[in-house]
Amino acid sequence: MNKKTKFIKIFRVILRYSYILIKQTIMITPRIIKTLERVITALLNKFKIRLKFSITFKLNFIYTLVLSILLFLFSLTILFGFKFFLIEEAKSNINMYGEIALDNIKSVSAVPNELIESISKKGNVSINILKNNKNVIYETDKNNGEYYEDFQIDSPYLVKGTDNVEILILNKNFNLNNETYYIQIISNLKKENKYFSVFWVVLVFLNIVIVIITTRFGSRISQKVIEPINEMTHTVKDINVQNLDTRLNVKGSHDELRELAQTVNDMFDRIQDSYEKQNRFVSDASHELRTPIAVIQGYANMLHRWGKDDKEVLEESITAIKDESENMKELVEKLLFLARVDKKTQEIHKEEFYINELLEEVVKETKLIDLKHSVYNKTNKKILIFADYKLMKQALRIFIDNSLKFTPENGKITVGAHINKNKVVIVVEDTGGGIPNEDIPYIFDRFYRVDKSRTKSEGGTGLGLAIAKWIISQHEGSIEVKSTLNVGTKISIFIGMKK
Template sequence: MKNRAVEKIRSVLRKVILPYRKKKEAMLGGIRLSITNRIAMNYMKLLIINGFLFFFVFSILYLNIEKGRYEDLAEEIVVNLENDGDAFLTVVNPYSKLGVNMILYEVDTGREVYNDVTYDVKNYRRIFRSIHYTKSSDTHRLILDDDMEFVQGGTLYRAQFFYNMTKDYNRMWSLLWNMLILYVIIVFFIIQEGKKNNIKLLEPIQSMSATVNRLTVSNLHSERLNVAGTKNELKDLAIVFNNMLDRLETSYDRQKQFVSDASHELRTPIAVIQGYINMLSRWGSKDQEILEESIEAIKNEAKAMQDLVEKLLFLSRHDKKTLKLEKKIFNMRPIVEEMVKETKLVTANRVIEAPYLEDVNVYGDKQALKQAIRVFIDNAVKYTQDGDTIRIYCRNIRGDCMIGVEDTGIGMTRKDMDNIFNRFYRSDHVRDRKIEGHGLGLSIAKLIIMAHTGRIKVRSQFTKGTSFIVTIPRIRYDS
């Protein structure tokens, strides 16, 4: 029953509060306030709340201090009564003019001995235990009572004191109103000064907004946010934004270079194919030799274009994070053995050696790894001459798979080694020798090896040869 009642109350609250919140959000959502105004409003809200607390505490302290003054007077009355009560009571209470009245009782008999209270607090509103308040009287609006007992002439008396704090109450309100007017003026100037400071504080945001609005593809390399001045959160934000722009610029330049290089690579085979087609359209159909030459050339160029397009698609899938590898555990030795046999069959004029072919388990995509290793072997064949040696091996180094492809070919310079994994990069002396290729193979091989958390080590000496050593870490099982 209790749970049902709680759920019912929650349901009612949801029906009442949620629509109110939605209406409030809809109303405030339609009002557009600048950040400076919002901060100023927060200032004002804090000042109002703190001001209210200050005035409340001030009024309590003020009345408490005045109450203490009246208590001192009451204690003075009690001392006089204890010393000479009869003489004291023969005259009118001299402290009544100061706002201290009393009713004096004998404790044992309950007989009233003295009473100079001229008002009745029974109809007053009682606050806490000893505070009496009414709006109907201007002279006795706020009354505080207090009790004290004393002995005089062997008789126990109880004195009930009434402190008339109406004058102090009115004086307090007069003082509060004057303070409130002064406080409002101070709050006004604080808000105005705060808005000016906020505008200065938020100038970097306006500068950021202006810079961002000016950003286009054409000026992406030159426009950056200003990070000069004192270090703060806005400067940190500007640095982060500039770093993001640097990454965007690098990505855009790569994409632009990629498109340019791809267009350049495709232009040559297309031009060759068009040239042979034009030659066939003129006289190739009648000349058997030209016909066969054209068909062979077109076939080769089409194959080269197909290879280039497949590589471009691979890179595109990788860049879009859509490249999927089907990994499983397999032995790498048979794969390397198969590629060694294929290389010996295709390149009979090279010396192919396989000094180490060891069993080693690898967790990865078999076809992708085979494609990557094939790139290194094809490059070794491409950049060697008749009689050069190509050494291929597969080793098990404490569970890690190490695959090496070494050759005694033309080698590379230091500049080449720094750029060989860049897309479409081809060395100048390679171009001079008219060695075919697109400059994408090593880029693809690196992506595949990195996807298997592997490493590639390159050693090369110009005119002496090159070695690529691929290391794929051993399989690690969670304990």
């Protein structure tokens, strides 16, 4: 096997393995890309978490950044102003020495070399005298034989010198012995640039010191500002069901934080009030349900032991169980209604109808189920309203049922409706025992009873008026209660008219 054949064989092996490697790489690449994507995403998420700086850091960073920008702009303005001042001062000097040199030349009608040299040394400038064809006829030693052919007459101008240092040049022409001459004054701005550099370094140093001091003290000030928020956070974290009465401290602060703390305290007041109402509601509901359940269970046990063989006991037990089950059904229905109210799922279907027809229907039904009281309807005029017929009927039934319960036999209950200032006023008035003034603000609270000694059959569950109040409120109405002990009670319901 010669060298050529051996080389071709090795080359083929390299190509085959290269092909296999490339093929495997192509197959593995998507997995590698997906893995890299996961790694990069995880790193970015961690980076984002790290970037969740505290409010103290953010405040300190923001006003340090703003101060740094303002300092930078201020320093830049000062630097450019200082440089402008140095250049203007140099222009003023070069003009002055140019005038002195020209005055001396004109006074002697010749070029006074020694005097020009003296002016050059005194002003630290180079002076060239050129003829009309701009040939140098005199120059000071300071210019080293240099002069500038780009002439601008009578006004100083800046150029870059051989060492890249700015040079200020002033050219003036004059006539001497009927020939035109030019005087060229050159001022090197190395001294001015040095002043500028020193001033720049001083300003940078001062800016750095100011930023460091601001950052250091700004951090402390930010922490002092944020301290009440941290205190609020710790206080709120410690509040639980056992200490709902804990409130944020608002003493000593007279800014937005005081308003925030007061708002949070108000929120906790509402939460505590709702929590207490919920506990009271659950407790009262449990108590109300416990009594009928205990009665039903007692009669059931009595029937189980020996009552089923005694017809009188059997009848009594069946009647009691029936009554208590009716009471439980009524209570559960009211509780479910209030639960829907609390969850805001109770539906309202408003429609147009005449209130006098509703009152007539309610009075008629009341007369059928109650024969111990006189119930009258004083409304004859047709008054159109837009409301939920069933809910309004339920509310009226609640008010009339309360009047029946607390009005002695042969007492009088009157219902009616009239219009007063674009309002429909529905009135339910009785000749009952009345309500004490101190109890009137609470009669619409759930499970509230004016006379705690009354039995359930006389006093109800204490939920009806709460339901009635909600119904009226959903019709954007209001309720007014006037009552006199041993005289009677007048309930006035105000609802907007149909426009």
